[in-house]
Amino acid sequence: MMRLAVILVGLAFATGMASADDATARGEALFRPCAACHMIGEGAVHRLGPHLNGVSGRTIGTAEGFRYSASLSEAGAEGRVWDDVALDSFLAAPRNYLPGTSMAFRGIRDAEDRAILIAYMIETGGAEAPQGEVAVDPRIAAVLDHPPDEAYGAFLSSECTACHSGGGEGIPRIAGLAPQSFAAGLLAYRDGTREHQVMNMLAARLGDEEIAALAAYFATLE
Amino acid sequence: MGFSRRNFLGSAAAVTGLLAAPMIVRADEHARPKVVVVGGGAGGATAARYIARDSAGAVDVTLIEPTRAYYTCFFSNLYLGGFRTYESLGHSYGTLASSYGINVVHDWATGVDRDAKTVALAGGGSVPYDRLVLSPGIDFIEDSVPGWSQAAQNAMPHAYKAGSQTQLLRAQLEAMPEGGTYCMVAPPNPYRCPPGPYERVSMAAHYLKANNPTAKILIVDPKPSFSKQGLFEDGWARHYPGMIERIGPDFGGDNVSVNPEEMTVDIDGVVENVDVCNVIPAQRAGSIAFAAGITEDNWAPVSAYDMSSRMDENIHVLGDSAAQGAMPKSGFSANSQAKVAANAILAALTDSRAFPARFANTCWSLIATDDGVKVGATYEASDEGIVSTGSFISEVGETDELRAETYRESIDWYDAIATDMFS
Numbered sequence: 001m002m003r004l005a006v007i008l009v010g011l012a013f014a015t016g017m018a019s020a021d022d023a024t025a026r027g028e029a030l031f032r033p034c035a036a037c038h039m040i041g042e043g044a045v046h047r048l049g050p051h052l053n054g055v056s057g058r059t060i061g062t063a064e065g066f067r068y069s070a071s072l073s074e075a076g077a078e079g080r081v082w083d084d085v086a087l088d089s090f091l092a093a094p095r096n097y098l099p100g101t102s103m104a105f106r107g108i109r110d111a112e113d114r115a116i117l118i119a120y121m122i123e124t125g126g127a128e129a130p131q132g133e134v135a136v137d138p139r140i141a142a143v144l145d146h147p148p149d150e151a152y153g154a155f156l157s158s159e160c161t162a163c164h165s166g167g168g169e170g171i172p173r174i175a176g177l178a179p180q181s182f183a184a185g186l187l188a189y190r191d192g193t194r195e196h197q198v199m200n201m202l203a204a205r206l207g208d209e210e211i212a213a214l215a216a217y218f219a220t221l222e
Numbered sequence: 223m224g225f226s227r228r229n230f231l232g233s234a235a236a237v238t239g240l241l242a243a244p245m246i247v248r249a250d251e252h253a254r255p256k257v258v259v260v261g262g263g264a265g266g267a268t269a270a271r272y273i274a275r276d277s278a279g280a281v282d283v284t285l286i287e288p289t290r291a292y293y294t295c296f297f298s299n300l301y302l303g304g305f306r307t308y309e310s311l312g313h314s315y316g317t318l319a320s321s322y323g324i325n326v327v328h329d330w331a332t333g334v335d336r337d338a339k340t341v342a343l344a345g346g347g348s349v350p351y352d353r354l355v356l357s358p359g360i361d362f363i364e365d366s367v368p369g370w371s372q373a374a375q376n377a378m379p380h381a382y383k384a385g386s387q388t389q390l391l392r393a394q395l396e397a398m399p400e401g402g403t404y405c406m407v408a409p410p411n412p413y414r415c416p417p418g419p420y421e422r423v424s425m426a427a428h429y430l431k432a433n434n435p436t437a438k439i440l441i442v443d444p445k446p447s448f449s450k451q452g453l454f455e456d457g458w459a460r461h462y463p464g465m466i467e468r469i470g471p472d473f474g475g476d477n478v479s480v481n482p483e484e485m486t487v488d489i490d491g492v493v494e495n496v497d498v499c500n501v502i503p504a505q506r507a508g509s510i511a512f513a514a515g516i517t518e519d520n521w522a523p524v525s526a527y528d529m530s531s532r533m534d535e536n537i538h539v540l541g542d543s544a545a546q547g548a549m550p551k552s553g554f555s556a557n558s559q560a561k562v563a564a565n566a567i568l569a570a571l572t573d574s575r576a577f578p579a580r581f582a583n584t585c586w587s588l589i590a591t592d593d594g595v596k597v598g599a600t601y602e603a604s605d606e607g608i609v610s611t612g613s614f615i616s617e618v619g620e621t622d623e624l625r626a627e628t629y630r631e632s633i634d635w636y637d638a639i640a641t642d643m644f645s
Contacts, residue, residue, distance in 0.1 A: 151574075151575055152575075152577060154276075155561075155565055155575075155577040156577075156580075158272070158558075158561035159558070159561075159580065159582050161638065161641075161642050162554060162557050162558065162582075162635070162638060162639050162642055163584075163631075163634065163635045163638045163639075164638060165637070165638035165639075165641040165642055166633075166634035166635065166636070166637030166638035166641065167633075167634055167637050168634070169630060169633070169634055170627070170629075170630030170631040170632070170633055170634035170635075171631055171634035171635065171638065197596070197598070197614040197616070198584055198596070198598055198614070200614075201598060201599070201600055201612050201613065201614050202582060202600060204600075204612055205580075205600055205611055205612065
C-alpha cells in the first residue's frame with residue numbers, strides 16, 4: 001500500500017490537488033460509470049464486466065470465472081499484461097485499443113483523469129489477483145439455476161435484435177456474452193441499479209426464467 | 223462492424239440473378255408448406271427472413287415486392303435534414319434470396335383468392351400459399367385533402383413512402399426562395415409514424431436555419447395534439463425560435479384544401495401562398511388488404527395473439543395496415559409483429575414451439591444536431607387487441623449528453639433493424 005499512497009500523493013502534486021484525499025474522491029467519481037458493470041474492493045464479484053480487484057499487473061482477459069470477448073482472450077494469450085500503459089491506452093479509447101471488446105464505454109479523453117482512475121483502482125482493488133475462486137452473485141446464481149431453454153431464448157431474443165445487431169457504438173453488441181454477464185446486466189436493469197429508459201422498460205417484464213433463457217441463447221451466438 | 227454496406231445496393235449482380243430465375247423449383251416442392259409474404263418492408267422482410275431462417279428450409283418462402291431496392295421511410299427525414307445520404311436509406315433483397323433461399327419476386331400482388339389460397343401477380347400467374355402474410359404499408363385516402371391527389375404529388379409531394387418523393391421534397395426545400403414558406407399539411411390519426419411529420423418539420427427547420435434563415439414553416443394540423451408534442455415544441459423554441467407556426471383545429475387546421483397549380487393552401491377560408499407544400503394525406507391499409515377482402519373501415523383487423531386476420535386465419539397482417547390495438551404504426555412495430563407472426567406460422571406449419579406473443583416499440587426522433595428524443599412501450603396480446611404493459615418518453619430538460627447519446631443510439635438501431643430485415 002505504501003507505493004499506492006506515494007502514487008496518489010504524487011498525483012495530487014502533479015495535478016495541483018490539495019491532497020491525496022482529493023485524488024481519491026476524484027478517482028471515486030471517475031469510477032462511478034465503471035461501477036454500472038464492474039465491482040472493485042472487498043467482496044467484489046463479476047457482474048456485466050469482470051471484478052477489477054488486482055487488475056493492474058494481471059494478464060489481460062484472465063480474471064477467473066469471467067468469460068471474455070475473443071479480443072481480450074487473444075490479447076491475454078499473447079501474454080499482454082494490464083500495465084499502466086495498457087490500462088491508460090484502453091481507458092482512453094477501449095475499442096481502438098482492443099477492437100472487439102464487449103465493453104460499452106466510449107473512453108476518457110483527459111490523460112490526468114485516466115491516471116487518477118488507474119491509481120484509484122490500484123488503491124481500492126490492489127495490484128495482485130486474489131487467490132481462489134470468485135463467488136458468483138447469489139441473485140445471478142438463482143437466475144442461472146433455471147433450465148437454459150435456448151428455444152425460448154431464441155424467441156425472446158427477437159426483442160433484443162431489433163436494436164442490438166448494429167455497429168456497437170451507440171448500442172452495445174451482446175451476442176456471445178457469457179450467461180453470467182448477460183444475467184447480471186438484465187438484473188441490474190430490472191432492479192434499476194443500471195439506468196436506461198428502454199432497457200429498464202424491457203427488463204421490467206422479464207422473469208428469472210426469461211433472463212435465464214436469453215442468457216443461454218446469447219451465449220450460443222458469435 | 224461499422225455501418226455495413228455489404229447488404230446495400232452494391233449487390234446488383236444478385237438482383238439481376240433473381241430476375242433471370244425468380245423461382246427455384248425443388249424436387250420436394252409439394253411436400254414443403256408454402257408461405258407467401260406480400261410487401262418487403264419492416265414487417266414483410268422480417269417475417270420472410272425469420273420464417274426462412276428458423277425453418278432452415280422446411281418452409282418454402284416467397285416474398286412479393288415490386289421495388290428492387292427498398293428505401294426506408296424511417297430515417298428519411300434525416301436525409302431531408304442533411305444528416306444522411308439518400309443511398310444510406312437503400313437496401314437490396316439480395317441476401318434474403320442468396321442466404322435464406324427466399325424466392326424474391328419483384329412484381330405487384332393484385333389480388334388474393336382466399337378459397338384457392340393463391341395470390342395473383344400483375345405480371346401474370348399466381349402463387350399458391352398455405353399461409354399468407356400481408357405487410358403492404360399504407361395507401362392514401364382519396365380526397366382527404368381537397369385539391370390534392372396522387373396526380374399532384376410532383377407539385378405537392380407527400381414523401382410518406384420513401385423513394386423519389388423523398389428526394390423531390392429535399393430538392394424543393396433546397397430550391398425555396400429566400401424568406402419563403404414551407405407548408406406541411408399534417409395527417410389525421412391514425413397514420414404511419416406518429417412523430418414523423420414533426421421530426422420532418424424539425425429537419426426542414428434545421429436545413430433552413432443554415433441555408434435560408436428568414437424562411438417560415440407552417441404546419442396545418444387537423445389534430446388537437448400530436449406525438450412527443452412537448453419535446454418537439456421545446457426543441458423548436460430552443461433551436462428554431464420564431465420559424466415554425468402550427469395551426470391546429472382550433473384555428474381551422476382541420477378545414478384545409480390545396481391548389482397545387484397555384485401553390486396555395488386554403489386554411490378555413492384564408493388563402494396562403496406557399497413555396498413548398500408537403501401534403502401528408504389521411505391513410506388506410508395498402509390496397510392488397512382491400513383486394514383480399516379482409517378490411518373493416520380503413521384497416522385490416524387482426525388477432526393480437528398471432529397477427530392473423532379476424533376474417534381469415536390463414537392470412538396474417540403486419541405493420542401499418544393492421545388494426546391491432548395499442549401499437550403505433552411504425553417500422554419498429556412492424557418488425558416486432560413480424561416476429562410474433564413468424565413464430566405462430568412456424569408452429570402451425572412445422573413442429574416448432576409456439577410462445578406467447580410479446581411486442582415492443584421505440585421511436586427515436588431527431589430535433590436538431592445531437593438532440594435526439596425517444597418514446598417507447600412494451601405490449602402483450604389480449605382478446606380485445608394488443609395492449610400496453612409499460613412505457614417511457616424522453617423528458618424536457620435532459621442534458622445535452624443524454625440527447626446526444628439518444629441520437630447515437632438511434633443510428634445503431636437503424637443499422638440493427640436493417641440487419642434484422644435484410645442481412
